[in-house]
Every structure is written in C-alpha cells, then in structure tokens.
Amino acid sequence: GRLAPWLAVAFAAGIGGYFALETEPDPRWAWAALAAPIPALALLRRHAVLAWLAGLPAAAALGAGLALATAATRPSPLDLPRGAVVVEGMVRQVDILPEGRRVTLAAPRLDGGDPLPRTLRIRLRSGDPASPAPGDRITVRALVRPPAAPAWPGGWDFQRAAFFSGLGGSGFAIGPARVEPGDEAPPLAGLRTAMESRVLAVLPAPAGPIAVALLVGGQSAIPEPDLVAMRDSGLAHILSVSGMHIAIVMGLVFATLRCGMAAIPPLALRVPVKAVAALAALAAGGFYMVLTGMQVPMLRSFAMAALATLALLAGRRALTVRAWALALAVVLAVDPAALLGPSLQMSFAAVLALIAGWEALRPWVRAWPGRQRLWGKVALFLGGTVLTSLIAGAATTPFGLHHFGRVQLYGVVANAVAVPLTSVLIMPAGLVATLAMPIGLEAWPLRAIGAGIDAMLVVARVVASWPGAALALPPLPLPGLVVTAAGLVLACLLRGRARWLGGVVMAAGMAGGMALHRPPDLLVSADARLVAARVEATVWLQRATGASGLTRESWLRLWAAEAAEPFPREGRAADGRLRCTPGACVITPREDGPRVALLRGDAPREACATAALVVSAEPVRGRCAARVIDRFTVWRDGAQAVWIGPVGVEVLSDRAWRGTRPWVPPVPLPRVAREPPAQTE
Numbered sequence: 016g017r018l019a020p021w022l023a024v025a026f027a028a029g030i031g032g033y034f035a036l037e038t039e040p041d042p043r044w045a046w047a048a049l050a051a052p053i054p055a056l057a058l059l060r061r062h063a064v065l066a067w068l069a070g071l072p073a074a075a076a077l078g079a080g081l082a083l084a085t086a087a088t089r090p091s092p093l094d095l096p097r098g099a100v101v102v103e104g105m106v107r108q109v110d111i112l113p114e115g116r117r118v119t120l121a122a123p124r125l126d127g128g129d130p131l132p133r134t135l136r137i138r139l140r141s142g143d144p145a146s147p148a149p150g151d152r153i154t155v156r157a158l159v160r161p162p163a164a165p166a167w168p169g170g171w172d173f174q175r176a177a178f179f180s181g182l183g184g185s186g187f188a189i190g191p192a193r194v195e196p197g198d199e200a201p202p203l204a205g206l207r208t209a210m211e212s213r214v215l216a217v218l219p220a221p222a223g224p225i226a227v228a229l230l231v232g233g234q235s236a237i238p239e240p241d242l243v244a245m246r247d248s249g250l251a252h253i254l255s256v257s258g259m260h261i262a263i264v265m266g267l268v269f270a271t272l273r274c275g276m277a278a279i280p281p282l283a284l285r286v287p288v289k290a291v292a293a294l295a296a297l298a299a300g301g302f303y304m305v306l307t308g309m310q311v312p313m314l315r316s317f318a319m320a321a322l323a324t325l326a327l328l329a330g331r332r333a334l335t336v337r338a339w340a341l342a343l344a345v346v347l348a349v350d351p352a353a354l355l356g357p358s359l360q361m362s363f364a365a366v367l368a369l370i371a372g373w374e375a376l377r378p379w380v381r382a383w384p385g386r387q388r389l390w391g392k393v394a395l396f397l398g399g400t401v402l403t404s405l406i407a408g409a410a411t412t413p414f415g416l417h418h419f420g421r422v423q424l425y426g427v428v429a430n431a432v433a434v435p436l437t438s439v440l441i442m443p444a445g446l447v448a449t450l451a452m453p454i455g456l457e458a459w460p461l462r463a464i465g466a467g468i469d470a471m472l473v474v475a476r477v478v479a480s481w482p483g484a485a486l487a488l489p490p491l492p493l494p495g496l497v498v499t500a501a502g503l504v505l506a507c508l509l510r511g512r513a514r515w516l517g518g519v520v521m522a523a524g525m526a527g528g529m530a531l532h533r534p535p536d537l538l539v540s541a542d543a544r545l546v547a548a549r550v551e552a553t554v555w556l557q558r559a560t561g562a563s564g565l566t567r568e569s570w571l572r573l574w575a576a577e578a579a580e581p582f583p584r585e586g587r588a589a590d591g592r593l594r595c596t597p598g599a600c601v602i603t604p605r606e607d608g609p610r611v612a613l614l615r616g617d618a619p620r621e622a623c624a625t626a627a628l629v630v631s632a633e634p635v636r637g638r639c640a641a642r643v644i645d646r647f648t649v650w651r652d653g654a655q656a657v658w659i660g661p662v663g664v665e666v667l668s669d670r671a672w673r674g675t676r677p678w679v680p681p682v683p684l685p686r687v688a689r690e691p692p693a694q695t696e
Contacts (some may be wrong), residue, residue: 018067020340020508025071027343029078030351031497034175037674042087048080082351085179086677090132092174093183095159100125102137102186103154105197106147109208110235111215111227115141117235118153123183125159133183135159140188149204150197159186161680164541166569168656168672169493171418172355178678179352203305207231210452217458221472222465228254229464230445232307241472247485248478249408249426250433250471257312257362258319259434261300263442265320269296290328297324311346311353312362318342319366334370336508339363357418361411364503368410369403371507376402397431404430413491413499413525420490420572429478433471441467489575495528534573535656536604537611540566541669543632543646546613547579548602551589554579555600557613559632582613601626604659611659612641628657628664642666651682 033040055070104120117138122130137157139145147153161184162177177183210231215223224236234242234254245251253259273292277283300320304313322338325331343363346353353359385391404427412422441464448460478484491499499521506517537548544562547570548555554571556579571579583595594601599622600613609627614635622629623639631645644655644666653669673679 017336017508017510018064020336022067022070022074023340023344024504024508025074026078027347027354029075029080030082030347030354032075033079033082033351034355036676039086039676040083042083045080045084045087048076048083051076051080078347078351081348085351089178089181089677092178092678092680093131093133093161095161095184096125099156099158099189101127101154102135102157102159103127103152104130104135106149106151106153107134108204109147109149110233111211111224112138112235113220113224113238115139115143116145116147118147120153131183133181135183136185138185138187139192140190143188143192145192145194147192147194148208152195152197153192154195155188155192156190157186157188159184163563163565164653164680165669165673166540166563166566167535167538167573167654168667168669170569170573170654172673172678174680175352175676175678176356179350207306207308210449213452213457214448214461217461218465218468222468225254225468225472226445226461226464229256229260229441230307230449232256232310241475244472244475244479246421247423248429248475249423250429250475253433253437253471255312255358256303256307256310258316258366259437260442261303261313261316261320263438264303264446265296265300267443267446268299269293272296293324293327297321311350311356311358314346314349315342315359315362315366318345334373336367336370339367339370357414360414360500364410364414364500365407367507368406368503372402372406400434401427401431404434410503413496413503413521416488417491417493417496420488420575422486422488423484424486425478425481425484429474432474436467436471436474440464441471487572487575487577489529489532489534490573491525491528492532495524495532498524498528500524533658535667536659537602537630537657538570538573539630539644539649539655539657541649541654543649545570546630546632548593548611548613549574549576550592550602550604553589555582555588555593556580557582557615557632602659605661608661609659609664611657611664628666630657 051073052070053073055066055073058066058069102120102123102125104123106118107121108119110117110119115138117136120135120137123135124130137155137159139155145153162173162182164174165172211227214226214230215236217223218226220236221238221241224234224238225241227236228234237254242251242254245254269292272295273288276286276288276291282288297320300317304317307313319334319338319342322341323334326338346359380386380395383391383395386395408423408426416422444460444463444467448457448464451457451460502517502520502522502524504517505520506514509517534549536550537546539546540563542562544559545566546557547567554574554576556567558567558581567579571577582600583593585595585597587594592603594603597615599615601622602611602613603609610625611628611630612622612626614622614629614631614633623635623641623643626641629635629639629641629643629645631643633645634647635643635645642664644657648668649655652671655669656667658665658667670679670682
C-alpha cells in the first residue's frame with residue numbers, strides 16, 4: 016500500500032522530464048509511451064514488487080508521452096499584427112477589474128478574417144458603457160499582442176502557460192465596444208456573471224470583490240492594496256478557492272442533510288441517510304468546482320473529496336497518501352502543464368505534508384486523556400489550527416520561495432484568526448446567500464459575509480504592517496527546488512526512521528540551492544527597454560519609455576531587492592565599481608576583472624576596444640572587438656542574462672535556455688527576408 020503512491024510521483028517526474036528537454040521530440044513517441052506499462056502489467060500477478068519496479072519507469076514514460084501528446088494537439092501560437100485591428104468574437108468570460116472589464120473571446124476574427132484557433136483577452140476602456148455577458152458577440156478596435164516572453168532566462172514562461180491554456184494573446188481596446196446579444200449564453204458562465212453582479216450590488220469594494228473570489232472564483236476585481244495585504248500576511252491562500260473552501264461547502268451540505276433526514280424517523284429508518292448525504296455533498300462540491308472555473312486546487316480537492324466519499328461509503332479511511340497520489344495522477348492527466356505552476360505544487364505539497372503529519376500525530380492525539388472533555392476539544396481545535404498552518408506553511412515555503420521570492424513570517428498568527436473566521440462565518444453565509452439568490456433574499460447573508468471579510472482584512476493589514484512580515488529572499492533555484500521536493504516526498508511516503516532521510520534531503524536542497532546559486536550580474540529585457548545591473552548589493556536600472564513594469568518587478572524579486580536606483584548621469588558609485596559618463600557606464604565588479612560597458616546614445620567607440628562586453632539599447636553599428644548585446648541581439652534571442660567572472664563574462668539568452676519548443680517563437684527574419692520574391696516573366 017505504500018509503494019503505489021510512488022507510481023504517481025514517477026508519472027509527475029516523467030512530465031517534468033518532458034518540459035526539461037531542449038528540443039521537442041517526434042510526436043510519434045507518444046504512442047510508444049502508451050505501451051510502456053505493458054511489462055509491468057504482465058508481472059503484476061506473478062510478483063507485485065517486480066511489477067512495481069517495472070512500473071516506475073513505465074509511469075515516467077507514460078507521463079512524458081502524455082505531455083508530448085498534449086502539446087501536439089494544441090494549435091500553433093498566433094502571428095498577431097503589430098498595428099490596431101478590429102477584433103470580433105463571442106464572449107466566453109467576463110472579468111470585472113477595478114478599472115473596468117476584461118473579456119475573453121472565443122474564435123475571434125481580426126479585421127473580418129477567418130476565426131482564430133485560440134482565444135484573445137481584451138481589456139475594455141475604463142468608463143466604456145458596454146456591459147457584455149458570456150454568449151454575446153462583441154466588436155472592438157484594439158491593440159493585441161502575443162503572450163510575453165520570460166522576463167529573464169529561467170523566469171516564468173508566460174508563452175508556455177498560454178500555449179497549453181489555449182490563449183493566443185491579449186490587448187486593450189482603443190475604441191468603444193459594440194455588443195450584440197448572443198443566441199445562447201453558456202449556462203455556467205452566465206450564472207457566474209449574474210452572481211458577481213448581485214454580490215457587488217450589495218457589497219462594495221473591498222469586501223465585494225473578495226466575496227466574489229470566494230463564491231465564484233477570480234481575483235481580478237480585488238484592489239491591489241488588499242491583495243498585497245493578504246499576500247504579505249500569509250492569507251493569500253484564502254482568496255484562491257481550494258480544499259478548505261470545498262471542504263466547508265461539502266461539510267455543511269453533508270451535516271445539514273444528514274441531521275435533517277435523521278430528524279424524520281420514517282425516512283431515517285428506510286433510507287441510508289449517511290450515504291445519501293455524502294453523495295449530495297459530493298454533488299454540491301462538484302457544482303462548486305465547476306462554478307469557480309475548475310482551477311487546479313479545486314480539481315485536486317474534488318478528486319480527493321470523491322475518494323473520501325467512496326471511502327466513507329465503503330467504511331475505509333479517507334485521508335491517505337494513496338488518495339493523494341490518485342488525485343495527483345488525475346489532475347496531471349487532465350493538464351500536464353499544471354505541474355510547473357505554483358498552484359499545483361503548493362497545493363499538493365501542503366496536502367501531502369498534512370496527511371503525513373496526521374499519520375504521525377494520530378497515536379498521540381488518541382492517547383491524550385483530555386480529548387473527550389470540552390476544554391480538551393477546544394484545545395485540540397485551536398492547537399490543530401496552529402499546527403495545520405505550521406505544517407502546510409513549512410511544506411509550501413520552498414515552492415513559494417522559488418516562484419515569488421518571499422517568505423511570510425507571521426502567517427501562523429494571521430491564519431489562526433482568519434481560517435476559523437472563514438470556516439464559521441464567511442463560507443457558511445456564502446452558501447446561504449447562494450441558495451437564497453433564486454428568491455432574491457441574498458442581501459442579509461451577503462452582509463454577514465461582508466462583516467467577516469472586513470474583519471479578515473483588518474487582520475491582514477495589521478499583520479502585514481509588522482516589521483519583516485514579508486521577507487524578500489533570493490528565489491530558490493530550480494535544481495534546489497527539485498531536490499527539496501524529492502526530500503518532501505521521501506519524508507512523507509517513507510515510514511519510521513527512514514523519514515529522517517527525507518528531512519536531510521530537504522535541508523540539502525534548500526541550503527545547497529541557496530548557497531550555490533548565483534543570480535546574474537546584469538539583465539537586458541527582450542525589448543532592450545530595460546537594462547539593470549547589480550553592483551555592490553545595489554540594483555541600478557536604465558529604463559526607456561514603454562518599459563514593462565512586470566519585468567522590472569520580476570528582476571527585483573530575482574535579486575531580492577525592494578527598489579532600484581537609476582544609473583548616475585556622471586561620476587562614480589558602488590565604491591568605484593560603477594563609473595558613468597554621459598556616453599556610457601562602465602561596470603567593473605573586480606579591480607583586475609573584465610569590464611562591461613553600457614552605452615547610452617552616441618557613446619564613444621573606444622568602449623569596443625576596452626570592454627569585454629558592450630550592452631546597448633540601440634543597434635551597435637559597425638564592427639566591435641568586444642562581445643555585443645544590442646537591440647538586434649534581444650530581437651533574435653530574447654532577454655539576456657550576464658554573469659561577470661574573474662576572467663570573463665558568461666552570457667545566457669532566453670532562446671538558449673528554452674530551446675526549440677512549440678511555444679517558443681522561431682528566430683525572427685529580417686523584413687526583407689520575409690517578403691516574397693518579385694514575380695518575373
């Protein structure tokens with residue numbers, strides 16, 4: 016029983032191996048992967064352990080093949096025009112933003128052309144009176160762009176995420192939108208939009224947008240200061256509908272139906288009350304999952320809830336590592352690319368640690384003499400809440416550090432207040448409000464939700480204001496994260512003293528990853544509008560008009576810096592390591608080391624003769640003896656990262672890091688090369 020979960024781990028490892036490749040394999044290999052489990056299945060009846068040993072590589076091959084097949088079935092990325100176009104399409108989804116609305120269009124047309132195989136996301140103008148609903152057709156003049164490339168080589172790949180999600184691009188309207196009512200609106204999308212409107216009609220910001228996030232999913236309307244407060248206090252997980260939310264909904268439905276049917280003796284004597292209540296609770300959880308958009312944490316939660324319901328009906332224990340493994344395999348089979356996102360990683364890491372923690376602590380809890388008394392039950396509830404936050408927080412910290420570069424130090428304190436408040440007041444009132452909406456009586460339960468959310472925001476703001484509440488640290492590099500995750504799996508799946516091996520591996524992954532990782536000394540964005548260098552613990556930035564604020568924030572997280580300073584116009588800085596003139600800035604991290612010259616405008620040509628690397632936001636004309644990163648370099652190969660060593664410089668481009676994959680745009684050709692040759696007679 017303890018061997019089976021390793022098959023799901025191997026399945027996930029195979030998917031991770033596919034995404035680590037530099038070149039896309041032949042899609043026909045996906046069919047060969049389907050045959051990989053056959054030897055293991057043949058051994059299953061003869062020897063279970065040998066079948067398991069053969070099943071590990073088979074599961075890994077199956078995971079890689081599934082990811083390859085999924086990529087092969089996705090349509091190619093769109094080649095979008097650079098100028099403004101008239102976009103027309105059917106509204107699939109409407110997101111309410113603090114400054115307006117954003118629509119997702121299915122089968123969009125550009126300037127009356129053929130329908131595109133991917134969706135487009137358009138942000139309408141602020142103050143636009145148009146109020147589109149799912150199912151309507153909309154026409155608007157807009158600027159659209161393909162998904163952005165990674166902010167730096169090794170950063171989060173927006174293009175890969177968009178490739179697997181079906182998104183073709185996004186943009187913003189430059190004219191008013193014209194809306195035509197559709198023939199038939201998608202039922203759940205229309206219901207979601209209607210519920211959003213009714214919640215926001217009763218609850219203004221900030222309570223209203225947070226209530227929308229909890230009831231129907233989506234955080235787009237939450238004001239930025241409140242998002243920051245929830246994040247820095249360690250309460251951001253409450254805004255993302257997940258296991259806690261679906262457990263509350265299913266628990267309320269189960270308890271209400273079971274107690275209600277048990278109160279009717281003729282019904283209780285003739286109907287299996289427990290089984291009926293469990294199935295009804297599962298149906299309610301499934302509806303809640305679909306209503307909130309079937310996000311990864313909800314898929315995981317519902318899969319485990321379904322297994323828990325089956326265990327309840329069969330008289331088996333519900334929370335086991337086998338249920339966790341089966342849920343992991345199901346979610347990854349539906350969406351292999353979810354493995355790379357923080358949502359799946361943090362969700363499954365927290366649940367695995369909680370299951371293993373409960374297995375280890377269950378004998379102590381059952382042997383405690385005070386657990387049958389009222390004070391003992393209260394102590395168990397409060398202690399369990401704190402311990403749950405500690406275990407889940409410790410399990411998710413490496414993943415949060417890798418993706419976000421921040422650690423919330425006081426999350427236990429904030430969760431000790433906010434989680435019971437959510438469980439006792441906010442979510443139960445939300446369920447009542449949802450049931451009361453068809454008859455128009457949702458106002459009173461929504462006000463109760465608003466009171467609970469206001470109290471939660473007070474907690475978030477107070478905790479986030481404490482010194483060091485959100486500590487910025489260098490992100491844990493990918494190799495360190497992989498080793499740490501392997502240690503977590505070992506610690507949770509092994510038993511007895513062998514679990515300490517997992518702890519040692521986790522510590523090695525965290526310490527080794529942080530100690531051996533060296534972030535770049537200089538970064539150049541994919542459009543050359545941002546150039547930054549870290550010299551003597553200070554980040555220096557050159558920013559042109561139109562530069563991406565998201566890229567800037569990503570660089571600051573990479574360097575664990577709170578702010579950046581503009582390169583000085585003239586003079587010396589950073590103990591003489593940075594010397595600037597109106598024509599160039601020269602970076603020399605070591606006295607006898609190589610020099611990097613950042614050219615500005617009409618810089619002197621002698622930089623090419625004295626520097627090991629020349630960086631310029633404009634094309635460098637003519638021959639240059641030094642290595643050059645200029646506008647043409649990033650146009651061809653994307654963002655650039657530079658490490659300045661004792662004897663030379665190392666440059667890594669985004670294209671070299673990602674390789675040749677379906678979601679990576681091909682090397683662009685000059686405009687002359689793209690034009691067809693002239694026809695001659």
